[in-house]
Amino acid sequence: MKAIWAAAALAVMSLGLSGCASTLPDPGAAAPVAAAPVGSPVARHGALSIAGNRVVDASGQPVTLRGMSLFWSQWAPQYYTAQTVDWLAQDWKVTVVRAAIAAEGNDSALFHMERELAKASVVIEAAVANGIYVVVDWHAHRNHPEHAEYFLSEIARRYGHLPNLIYEPFNEPLREGVDWSRDVKPYHERMIAAIRAHDPDNLIIVGSPSWSQDVDIAAADPLAGENIGYTLHYYAATHKDGLRAKGDAALAAGLALMVTEFGIVEATGNGPIDRESSDAWWDWAEANGVSWMAWSIGDRDETSAALVPGAPVAGWREEHLTEGGRILRDRIRTANIADGY
Structure with missing residues (x-):
């Protein structure tokens, strides 16, 4: 949830495209289709879809993605590189990477759309080269529909023909004053229409109020359409049985879930690592076939960061990883190698 970042962004948030850079980027050509490397996750599974409450591959078999x-x-741009994605795919054995494209604050896509689109493109194209999946996350806590629609439309127009792509149109809607049916669902309907104008079938994973925790509320009034799943965010030292119960309720109601962001620490992104709760969450995700992506590849001086301050963009040795980074690398490698990656 990283509530500290939400609070910091409040004073500088933008409300419309008039607050963007003076000109938005000209449309670029769609990216060419490239064959996934032999044996890679995308070569093995192809385009993903949703059947019932599960994510399945092109053969209809359930798939659990695990990554970072x-x-x-805007705060860790040095890791939005092909080298970082290559290292995660080849050394950490991730099957998915998430690009958290900042949509809060002055130094974000709200004011630097072309720059942030370029960062997303680097991550997408590196994921394609490695044959892994990529979640493109509009990383906002507040509703910026004009900016989001433009960004997601451009991503869909350029890359929607690729099987690697997964959309996350709203990272973590806030709790106070935010209602699923009144506020968040209509926003998602608008974003889904914008994406589907260019990409008819790739997965769209939507957020819910309370920092993407109200999946049970969304389940009572779900979105219409194909291949729409719901994200559930947790931080293990803060969120425990009560939030898993909300996830259970959503699954029982037929929603497909992904954990597109979680931490093994507190919801602030800091504090001690909670191994017991982290293991309980991992057990729950694996038992339910729920894909998961850990927060985060960054070198900020906090316990949720996988890298120590000043770590290089790739080639990380043990001394470049925090305690959390070592735990996450081991967990991802162990699970994905066991699955044959």
């Missing part, structure tokens, strides 16, 4: 989220793109 990059940190806010």
